[in-house]
Amino acid sequence: MAEGIKDKVAIIGMGCTRFGEAWDKSADDLMIESSMECMEDAGLEKKDIDAAWWGCCFPMGGLSGLPLSMLLKLPFIPVTHVENFCATGTEALRAASYAVAAGVYDIALAIGVEKCKDTGYGGLPDFGGMMGGTSRWDMPNATAPGLFAIMATSYFAKYGLSPEEGKRTLAKIAVKSHHNGTLNPKAHMRREITVDEAMNAPIVAWPLGLYDCCGVSDGSAAAIVVRAEDAKKYRPDPVYIKSFNIAISSGEEKMYTDWDYAHVETTVRAAAKAYKEAGITNPRKEISMMETHDCFSITELTEYEDLGISPRGRAKEDVDAGFFNLDGQIPNQPDGGLKCFGHPIGASGLRMIYEMYKQLQGKAGPRQIKNPKIGLTHNMGGFPPMNVIGISILGL
Amino acid sequence: MVGITSYGAYIPWYRLNRNIIYSAMGWLNPATLTPGEKAVANYDEDSITMAVAAAIDCLNGLDRGKIDGLYFATTTSPYRERQNAGIIAAALDLRPDIRTSDFSDSIKAGTGALLSAYDAVKAGSVKSVIVCASDCRLGKPGSAQEEIHGDGAAALLFGDSGVIASLEGAYSLSHDFMDHWRAAEDRFDRSWEDRWIRDVGYNEFTSEAISGLLKKYSLNTKDFAKVVYPCLYTRAHADIGRKLGFERGQLQEHMFATVGNTGAAYPSMMLVAALEDAKPGDKILVASYGNGADAVFFQVTQEIEKARERRGIKKHLASKKDLASYERFIASREVLTIETGGRGEETAATSASTLWRHRRAIEALVGSRCKRCGTRQYPPQRICVKPDCGAIDEMEAYRFSDKQGHIIGYTGDSLAFSINPPQMYAMVDFEGGGRSWFDLSDCDLDSLKVGMPVEMSFRRKYHDAARGVYGYFWKAMPIRA
C-alpha cells in the first residue's frame, strides 16, 4: 500500500541564480552558480553527493547526464537527464526525493537549468518540428502565448466577461507580480507597472498583451535532499516535503469535446491527489502561500479555480479583493513568479520551491510572509489541452 | 452519353483593385492601367490548394469513392517532380487505384486535360474522372501581367451517367506561338508585344478553332446559347465574338475585371459560370487559347437542375475581401523579401516517411471514429479518447475535411511568424464530434468569435525554400458564401 512522500524527505540546501537575460553566461556558468550556492547552503561538498538528476528542456549542450557530471566533475555517480516540458525542474527534485526516500541513496542533488536566450528571437524556441510525430503539419503555426491566449478567449466567453473586463482582471495579476518582483534582487524584472499599462500594452497573442506574458529568461536552481530523519544532522531548519504530484493530459482535453478550454484539467487532478497526500482538506484555509505557474496571466487566473482556492468562474472576485497579494490571505508569486522572476524552463520548478524554502525558513527579506506554515508550488509544462502538472507541498 | 456530370469553382477571398497596383508601380509603366480588380490567392494558397477547393465544390454531396481518375491542369505547379495531381487526389481522399496526371506548360492545358478526361470515359478506361484546372501566375512588378493575371480554379467531373452537359465535339489547333513564355528557372512570365499577340495569335487562333469546330460539325453560331473563350484583351474579346457572328448576349461574361486572366483555369471557370445559368437543351461552345487552341462543345441536359448546389463562380465572386496593400500582395506571393525574424526562418525538415505513414490523416484530414462508442477523434487514435470507453483498436476511418465545426477558443498570435499577421488559430469542435486545433485563414481577427462556425480548407502550411518543400495541411475558416 503506497504511503505517499509526506514527511519522508527534507530539503537541506538550495541555490538559485539571478534569472534574466544572461548574455554573458552559458548554461554551464548558471549551473555552477546554483549548485555552489546550494552546496554551501547545505554545508556539503561534491564528494558527499550520491546521485544527481538534472533537468533541462532544450539541452543545447547535449543529452544524457554528461553535461552536468562533466561540468561539476561529479565523482562517477549516477546522473540522469530529466525532461517534462516546463515542469522539468519539479521532476528533477521529485526523482531525487524518491531516490532518498527509497533508501537507495543518502544525499541527492536536483538541478534545473535553461539557457533560453540563445535563439536570436523572442519567446521560447519555435515548436516547428519539436513536438514530434505529425506536428510538422497538424499543429497550428503556434507559440506558447497563443495556445494560452485561446484559454482567455474561451474563459471570457464562458463566464461572460467582456474583453475589457477580462483584460482588467488579468492586468491586476500582472501588477501584483511586478510589485513582488521589485522586492526580489534575483528577479528578472524589477519594475512596478500599473493596470492601465498592462491593459494597453502591445498585444502578443490576442487577448494577451506583453504584461500578460512571463519573461523568457536564463537561470538555474538546485536543491539537495536527504531522508527526513537525517535532516537535522545537516541544518536546524530543513524544509519537509508534504506532497509531490504529477498529472499529465490523457488526450481527452485536446481530442474529446467535453473539456471547455477554460480550465486546466490536469491541475484539478494533481491538486486533489496532492491535498490528499499532504492531508489538506481546505486549501483556501490551510495553505499559507503559493508559487503557481503564471507563464501567462490567464494561466494564473484559472489556476486559482483549478487548485480549489477560488470558486469556479469567480477567481476574478479574489483577484479584485487582493486575496493573492503579498499582504493578502494567500500570497501568490511572492518572488515575482514566472512573470517577473523569469522563466528558464528547466529551472522554474526548482525556483518556485526555492522561494517556498526561503519563506518557510524566514529568509525571504523584504518580501517575507508572516509565519508561513504550508507552501504550494504548481508547475505546468505544455499547453492547456496537453500538459504536465507538477504540484509540490512543502512545510516545516 | 459522356460529358460533365458536376462542376465546381474556386476564387480566392482576396481581391486587389488594379488601381492599388497602379498606384504603387504605375510610375514604371504608365500605360499599364487596367480597370477593375483581380482575385488574389492568399499567402497560403497556390495552384494545388485552389484545385482542391474547386474539386470539393464540384464533389459536393457526391461519392468520392467512385472517382477513377484526377487530371490536373496548371502552369504553376509547386512541384516539377512529385505529381501535383497526386497531392490533390490525396487531399480529396480519393481511392489510390486511380489514374492521375498533370497537364502543364501551356494555358490551354485546361481544355487538353478536359478532352483527355472525356476520352478516358468514352474509351471505357474509366467511369468517372475529375479535371481540375488552377493557376496562380505572377507578373513582374510594374508589368501588365501583374495587373491582368488573376488566381482561380475550376473542377469538372466527367462521367457517363447523370451527365449535365454532354461533350458533343472538339477541334484543336496547336501552334508553337511564343506569345508569352516562362523558362523552367523563371518565376515570371515574359511576353512579346501585345499588339502582335492580339492580332496574330489571340484573335486568329480563337476564331480559327471556333470556326473549325463549327465547320467540322456543320453548326452555326446561332446554335449556341453561350460561347466561352478567355479574355486577354477586353475589346479584342468582344471583336472575336462579333466577327464570328455571335450576338453580345451569347458571349459568356469574361470576369476580366473581377477575377483576371486565370491562365489554364480560365476557360473552365468561364464554363462553370455558363453552366450555372444554363438551361436544358442549351449548347455551349468553349475555346481555350494558348500555343494554339482547343474548341469543344457541350449540350446541356435535363440533369443540369440537379447540380445547382455549388458555390461555383457566382457565390465565390460575391464573397470577397479587398486587399488594400500592394506590398501585402507582393509579400504573399514571395515577390518581396520580407523580414521574417529568426523565428520565421526556423524550418524543421519535412520527414517524407512520416508524411507517407500519416498521409490520410495529414493530407485528407482523416481521423478515426470509435466503433464501440461512436466518438470521432483527430488525429486518428488506436485507443479511444472518450474517458469511459477506451476501446483499443476498434476504430474506423472518419473524414473531417468535409465537416463543419465551430470555434471554442482562438487567438491572433503576434509572436508566431506569419506573412499575414497576426497568426490566427483556434480550437475547433466538429459538428458530430471531434476536436483539434487549426490555423485559421481567410478571416480577420476582429471578425472571430467563440462559437462561430468554420469549414476546412486545404492550404499551404509552410514553404521550406532551403529544402524545396511545400507542406500542406488543413486550416479552418469562417464559412464562405
Added chain:
Amino acid sequence: MVGITSYGAYIPRYRINRNTIYSAMGWLNPATLMPGEKAVANCDEDNISMAVAASLDCLNGLEREKIEGLYLATTTSPYRERQAAGIVATALDLRPEIRTADFTDSIKAGTTALLAACDAIKGGSAKRVIACAADSRLGKAGSAQEEIYGDGAAALLLGDSGVIATLEGSYSVSYDFTDHWRGEEDKFDRTWEDRWIRDVGYTKFIPEAISGLLKKYELSIKDFAKVVYPALYVREHAAIGKGLGADPGQIQQQMLATVGDSGVASPLMMLVAALEDAKPGDKILLASYGNGSDAMFFQVTQEIDKVRDRRGIKGHLALKRELTSYEKYAAFRGTIPIEKGIRGDEIAFTQLSNLWRERRAVLALYGSKCKRCGTPQYPPQRICVRPDCGAIDEMEDYRFSDKKGHLFTYTGDSLAFSTSPPAIYGMIDFEGGGRYNFDLTDCDLDSIKVGMPVEMSFRRKYADPARGIYGYFWKAVPVQA
C-alpha cells in the same frame, strides 16, 4: 483494335562511365559508386530535342500529315509556359489542327500519356496520336542521382489500323509518395532515404499495379512474354519480377548500366526494346513507377514484322562515344559555370514575331522547291536560286529535315564560342538538291571528312538565360547507322 502502330527511341551518343563521375566526385560520398555507364545528352540536347529524335525514329517512312495529336511526357521541360509538345509537333512538321499536351511532374507521366493517347483513339477523338517521353534529369554533384540518372527518349505512335501491339487493358495506382521531389524553383532532384524508397515505394507500387492488372483481367504472370518496368535498383528490379512469379527470362532487361534511369522515358524505352524482340502473339506487360504506377498490357500482332526499320534501343545503344571528362559532362549539363569569354556571352535577342513567321523554315527545316526547275533551296526563296531559272513566286514547300546530305566542306572553329569546342560547322549538300551551312554535332573534328554522309538533328541552338529563352534549330550529324 487500338494500340501501338510504330515505335522509336533515342539515346544520346555520349556515355559517361560512372567511374569517371566517381573519380571526380566520389570523395564526397564514397558509397555512391555504381557499375556501368550512363547516356548523357550533348550540350545541345534536352528533353525536347530528344523527343523530336525519338519521334523521327518512330515516324520513319510514315505519313506525318495523318497524325492528329502529340502528347509529350517529361519532368524536365525547359519551359513552364510554352508547350513543349507544341515545339516537338512543329519540329516534326505535324499539321496545326491537332491536339497537343504536356504530361508532367511525375516520372509515371510517360505511361499516363500513353494511356491518354489510347483513350483519344478509342474514344473516337483522334485516329493517330504520337506519345513521346523524354527526360534529362540532373543530380547534384556527388549525389547518387548524378550517377544513376541517364538521358533518353521514346516515342510510340498509337492508332487503330496497322496496330503492332494492341492495348488490352490497364490498371493504375496513384500515391502522393514523396520519394523524390523537385520544387518549382529547383534544378536538382532531392530524395528521401533510399532504403525507404526501395522498401515502401518501388518494390510495393509496381507489384501492386501489376497484381491489380492481373486480377482485373484474370491473367497470370506466365501469360506474358515480357514484363517491363523501370529499374531504380538492380537487385530489387530482379526481386520484383521474382516476387510476381516471373522467370528471369520474362523480365525485360533493364538499362541501368548502359543508359541509366531516364525518368519519364524509362518504361517507354524499355517497352520499345521489348517490341524490338517481340513476336506476333506475345503479350507484353508494362508498368511505370513514380507517385504510384500505371500498369497496362499489350498483345503483339502480325504487323510487328513490318515495323523493324527503326534505330530504336538496339541501334542507339550501339552508337556511342565515351565522354571521358567529368568536367565536360558537368559543363554540358550546365551544373558548372564555364568561362565563355565575351564572345560567348553575346546573345542576340530572339525576335519572336520573326520566329513565328519563319517557324516552318526554322523549326521544321522547310525550304522551297521551284515548281519550274525543281531546285530545292533553303531557306525558302521567292525567287529561284538557280541561275538559269530565276522563277518568281513559283515555289512549293520542301522539307529538308528528313533528307540526308553530305558534307561539302567544314571547319573546326576555335574562335567561336562552343561548350564543346571547337565549334564544327560546314556546308551540307542535300541528296536531291539544296545546300546550306549548318552546325555539326555529335562528332569530332578528327573523324570528319569532306563528302561524308550526314543527317539532320533538331538541337538546342542557344540558351539565353537572361531572357529565359532556349532557341532550337537543326544541326547536321554524321550518319553512323
